[in-house]
Structures are given as structure tokens and as C-alpha cells.
Amino acid sequence: MSAIEKISLDQTGLLRFITAGSVDDGKSTLIGRLLHDSKSIFEDQLTSITNTTRKRGAEGVDLSLLTDGLQAEREQGITIDVAYRYFATPKRKFIIADTPGHEQYTRNMVTGASTANLAIILIDARKGVLTQSRRHAYLASLVGIPHLVVAVNKMDLVDYSRAVFEKICSDFSAFAEKLNLRNIAYIPMSALNGDMVVERGDHLNWYQGATLMDLLETVSIEDDINREDFRFPVQWVCRPQTKELHDFRGYMGRIESGSVRTGDAVTVLPSGLSSRIKEILVYEGPVDEAFAPQSVTLTIEDHLDISRGDMLVKIGDTPQVTKAFDAMLCWLSEQPPDLNRKYLIKQTARVVKSVISRIDYRVDVNTMAQEAVNALKMNDIAHVGLKVQLPLVCDDYAGNRATGCFIIIDESSNNTVAAGMILPAEGSA
């Protein structure tokens, strides 16, 4: 009898979300409210920000200081990067990627969004849907965040007007339809007074939906991962070569999508050789079945040459194996891309040389207009063509986030210069 419990697919445990909006929209107040009302602010943190508030000549407690990390930022009164915050309720653990809303916004939001299950887009009820709201929605759709919450904040400043809220909802949804955004929830709130954040408050009785916290605690994220297509990139080959385990070859990695059972027929890509799953091992012992995002060790029936970067998939359900593909790129570097140079692409556990063969167009993130360009700047989003020296094993990003994403590394500086999302191959559905 093994001590291993069967783990079910029900992923209730951990929700990662991002807040999009500027300080003016009450973003820091909202995060402060979530942390405060879920009792996640510690006394020494409160003391420290109270002291700082006073030192700056203000009164009370400025909750935005909680999300204001570095000395460099405090001196300049700006927020320079993505900060991660943690809180928990009895139902779930939460990770907030808090991204600042200034000119580096695209780069920071794409970074924070890349691991998020959900995005909260803050809209000031007095101002309605602005250019920046449309930009946030576009970036959320680009990065494929599965759930969206439109938080119509500062309802206290529009007399908690239902008509104002409904106008904003219809404006936003008209726009969102064009972006293929699904699962949008609209919540009227006042983060300052705490209405509809954790508590319902007394002012929004006409609103029957969930509070923000209810929604965060209960939104189903089980299907945020592709459950259909088994994808197992090999990270590390375990060959202990000890007396007892002389012939042991374990393929170690994380299941990126789908699931696998012992006995399943699998193909190794890019070689195309086939075998069957012999064992699925976790530290506690063998299991019959495993699923994304578990990290496991697989052994197979046959002796094949498999190394890091190869991918195990099920026979009959294979991804693309390609040396040329189109992608949406978010350029992250101050140095513009050079179409004559080679860059490294890292995708799953593969690192290959590549060239950017075409820049088809740049997307204006404010208007979504496509513009022909010859060069890209930091924060640009562009449709490009890429060629790689050795084939990538990949899916299109919309169908499989984990195997459709990649980064571009500049080999001379070693910096990460772009984030990419693979588009469906020409002629495929």
C-alpha cells in the first residue's frame, strides 16, 4: 500500500492575478483593501508605512506605499517594476502581480500577465472606458489571460449610479467583442469605502453579482490549462548508473498540458520515434496517471535516444514541428531588433538560433490599428515571421499557452529582448 493519494484535476488552490490600472484609478487602494480586509497586512508593515506617510508630511496611512518597494523608487516617487504580493483566504491562496502604469506599461503588463489566470481592469466610474482601458484589454487578450474582471471603481463619486455602471459595461463589452475576450465579469465598487471588494457594503444594493473577493475565491481555473493535449518537454535525463539502477533512464520534466497514463503510446519529437509509458514516478513512488502542471519522471518501454528539449506527446495528437513560423512579439529591449542578426529563442526546454525574417506590422496598442514599420522600439507589439536553425516543437499560443510561448535572448548581452506568442501555421484551422 503506497502512501500516495490520488490527486484530482480540481485545481482550487492557487490563483494568480494582475491588476491593470494607474494609481489614479485607485489600484493601490484596491490592492491595499484586498490585503487589509483579508488581514494580510502586518503590524510592522503598517507602522512602517504610517511613519513614511508622516515623514512625507501627509496624514493617515497611504496604502499605496505597501506596493512601493525600492529605495530608488521612493526617492523618485515612481514604481519601476513588477512586484509580487501574496495573500490567502481560507478558500484560496493568491499571488498578485502588481504592475505600474507609466510608459513602460506594455513590457511590465505583458510580464505580469504571462503567468496570470485573471486580470482586473480598473476603470474610474467618472471617466468611463478610456484609451488605457482599451490598451489593458488588448494586452490581456494578446497574452491570453483566461478571466477578466472589469472593476468599475469610485462608484461613490458618481452617487453609486446604476446607469453610469451599465453604460461603462456596454461600452467595454462592445469593444471586448472585437478582441475575442471571454469570461468577463463586471463589478461596481468603491475600493476606498470597501463596497463590493470584500464586503458588499450598503450602497450598491441594485447589484446582484459577486463581490470581487467572492469571484476571486470561486472562479474556476481548472480549464486555464489545456487539458486535451499531452505535452511533456524533457528537462533533464536521470541516469544514476548505480549498481541497483544501472539501466535506469528517467525523463524528468513538467507536464505542460493534458495528462498521461502508464501504457500510453507516445511519440518523441522531433525524432518521431514511438514507445509506451512504462512508469510514471514521483518522489513518493509510482503513480498510474499524472496531469498538468505536475512535475514527474517518466520511463518508457524502449531504449530510445531522448535528450533535453525533446518532447513526449501522445500518438495521433502531435504539435507542429517547424523551422519557420509567425508570431506576435512584444519587444522588451531598448536596442531595436536587427534583422541581420541571429538571436536565441528559448521555447519549452529548447534553445535554438533564430532570425527575425520579417516585421509584418506593428499594432498600436491604443487603437489596435496595424501600421507598417521597418523597426521596433521597446514596448512595441508586432506581427513577425521567424526562422529557426533547428525545429521547434510547438502549438499555437491560443490553443496552448505553455507550448506556444517563447522568449528571445540577445546572445551578446545575454538579455531577454522579446516575448513571443506563436500563431497558427498557414493553412491550419
Add this chain to the structure above:
Amino acid sequence: MSNHPFSHLDALESEAIHIMREVAAECANPVLLFSGGKDSIVLLRLAEKAFRPGRFPFPLMHIDTEHNFPEVIAFRDHRVKELGERLIVRSMEDSIKKGRVVLRSETQSRNAFQSVTLLDAIAEFKFDACIGGARRDEEKARAKERIFSFRDEFGQWDPKNQRPELWDIYNTRTHPGENIRVFPISNWTELDVWEYIAREKLEVPEIYFAHTREVIRRAAGLLPVSHLVQPQAGEKVERIVVRFRTVGDMSCTCPVESDAATVEEIIAETAMTRITERGATRMDDQTSEASMELRKKEGYF
């Protein structure tokens, strides 16, 4: 066999295993920093989960301030023996002898000087990646640090010039002389660590549990009496029941009053506590609002 949902601990564990395997596969000469403290104890279990039945593809290393609690050092050696892995110890005493570290007094806190010994050891062994147990919930400079945190050849962290980290594709590349600090449990909280210790039934040094100890009250905290900390004029030695939330330099690691004597009681206490881990236990972090950021810029973990 019972069903249990894929919990937040399962998610955090799988993420950490994935990170460790990336380090092993892509870095030429990594090392895992093991101090005997609870966070690095969790790292060792994660390394077992990542690499067994194989051996760890990296040695363990302890930067010894020689201001450690003896219980912690005993625990460190016991755990390493149990695992059958290689431990490197580099001591601050060596850095002092070489004149690389100059202390004002024998009893001064040595936490800040660990960076010197660490950087010397990195140079000695040509390590290109150091896996450490830091968490983002510990401190606000950490909240902005990447999981793969790049350091230049002087070991410095440049918070304004961090590599963007997207999805879970990690850029592990370095030039010779540079290195990366890797924090697989970045996304864990203090409570997660204790829940994991309970779930995995991990042993931890005794000083994490409530015990009677001689302490003095100094500034806002309690200090354990030892050869490094003796009462000054007007200070009174008290014997009270305390436990440690972190284990570090004996001269500046403060215990908290607690009667939590089991892991379950520590979890209950951690879930209720209203003071952050570092706020309660590290005098050296209270010196200025930016203490940790400054130390990290100088090469600290």
C-alpha cells in the same frame, strides 16, 4: 487512496522542481546554499523530488558566520549525512584572516559580511548559479526580485535593470565571472513553508520550537544570551519561553515569545501572527528602510 485537489502547495512544489531542473540543465556549475534554516530545508526536499533516484547535480554550500546556533550546525551536518550529498563550508573566519572582512568587534553582527565570503567562494569554485531559499514575502526589495536574479561580476544586483521574466521560461545565460541567484521558493510565504514542512514531515532544528531560554530585552526585541550577547548595564537576564522564526547570526537573531512546541502549533501561530518574519526577528533589517536592498546590491543573497 483518497482524492485530494491539486493544492496551492502542489502548485508551488511543481514550480520549484521545474526551476531546479532548469538550473541543473542550463547552468554549468550550480550550487545550492544550505544553512540549516527552514527555507533551505525545504529546498533540499525539493531537490530530492527534482532529482531522485539520481544524485543532486550540484553540491551544497554553507557560508558559516561562526555566529551560528550550535543546534543548527549539528542539524546541518546530520541532514547532509542523511542525504549522502557533498557539503562545502566556507567560513567568514577565513575571510577575516585574509583581511577581506574587517570587523569592529568580535560580537558585531556578521550577516552583512556574509556577502564577502559568499563572493569569494563563488570565485573559488567558479559557480555560475547559487540556488537559495529567499522568498518574496520576506521583504519589499525581494518582492521585486526575479526568480532568476542576475548578478554582475561584483555580485551586485541592479534592481532597475532586471531581465524581464515571462511565463516560466528562464533566461539562465551568464558571461564568465557573472552569476545568477535562483530562488525556487520565491512565491512561497512563511505559512506555505511551515505547511510544507508538516506535509512532508521534515525535521527542523529544535530552536524553531518553544523552549526556555535566557534573553535580554534590547531595542524592540528579545536577544538570546550567548558568548556574543551579554547584558549591558541596566539590562536584566530573563528566562522565558521563546522560539525562533528564523535562524541566523546569534548576535542579531531575535526569538519571539511563543509556546508553539509542534509544527502544527507553529502553523496555527503563523496563520495568526500580525508581525512579518523579518520585522520580528532581524535587528539588522530594522536599521534603515532600505537595509535589504542595499545589502543585495552589494552581493547578499
